[in-house]
Amino acid sequence: MVVIGVFIASGIAAASWVNVGLSCFEGEEVAWRLSLALPVVFSVLLMGFSMCYPESPRWLVSKGLWDGARGAMRVLAGPDADEEVITMEIDDISRTLQQASGAERGFLDLFKPSPERLFQRLCLAIGINFAAQMTGANVISYYGKTIFNPSVSRTQRLPS
Numbered sequence: 001m002v003v004i005g006v007f008i009a010s011g012i013a014a015a016s017w018v019n020v021g022l023s024c025f026e027g028e029e030v031a032w033r034l035s036l037a038l039p040v041v042f043s044v045l046l047m048g049f050s051m052c053y054p055e056s057p058r059w060l061v062s063k064g065l066w067d068g069a070r071g072a073m074r075v076l077a078g079p080d081a082d083e084e085v086i087t088m089e090i091d092d093i094s095r096t097l098q099q100a101s102g103a104e105r106g107f108l109d110l111f112k113p114s115p116e117r118l119f120q121r122l123c124l125a126i127g128i129n130f131a132a133q134m135t136g137a138n139v140i141s142y143y144g145k146t147i148f149n150p151s152v153s154r155t156q157r158l159p160s
Contacts, residue, residue: 012141019145061093069093 018035025031057076060069073086110118140147 012137016141016144023145057090058093058097061090062097066090 018038022031022034054072054075055068057069057072060066060072069090070086073089074081077086077089105118110122113119
């Protein structure tokens, strides 16, 4: 979860710096075109590089592709991979998938009392996300230029 927060904060910071950099081109086409083109570049890079990643052994086992899963485990384990360890890992993955498929729950199970305290976890997740949205960070990120523009303009007009 921390990595997601770092990426969100980095994206907001990058967007703010792009806004600052393009503020001198206000009213011109380059301001809005470049603002829309930059995210497209990053999205295309992400989509392109995601095709280079191999499938995970867990996904391969779930699809019944045992040889592919063994190959992926060999790559992950490195050149000194012991075949017995790889077989044990594949068996563990298979057992975990079988247990998970038998324990699937529906949406309404979140509201039923259970030893896993799913309702409490749901309330905690909703509360944390609600609190994060109520900090006002979105207001600053969306309207920062409008909010801070008068103070920046005033300091630029002061005699030196």
